[in-house]
Amino acid sequence: MPEPMPRKPKAPSCEDCYFHKNLLCALELGEPCATFRPNRPEGLVPPRQPVLLMRAPRWASTGRAVSA
Numbered sequence: 869m870p871e872p873m874p875r876k877p878k879a880p881s882c883e884d885c886y887f888h889k890n891l892l893c894a895l896e897l898g899e900p901c902a903t904f905r906p907n908r909p910e911g912l913v914p915p916r917q918p919v920l921l922m923r924a925p926r927w928a929s930t931g932r933a934v935s936a
């Protein structure tokens with residue numbers, strides 16, 4: 869039987885940070901900062917961004933007719 873996945877992910881630490889592993893960090897904070905990026909085999913991966921939702925153009929909204 870496979871082991872269940874842990875519910876809470878492990879808290880990030882500087883030892884797991886890409887910048888620390890590659891000697892690119894000059895900070896001596898003692899705790900991870902907002903720049904933390906996980907050290908992955910594929911290298912530096914940018915953080916996920918929210919999906920950009922496009923609005924309908926103003927002229928397409930209902931309620932007002934456009935006259936020339």
Ligand code: SF4
Nearest residue numbers: 882885888893900901
């Ligand atoms: S960049 Fe931030 S999280 Fe990464 S090692 Fe440096 S202080 Fe820690």
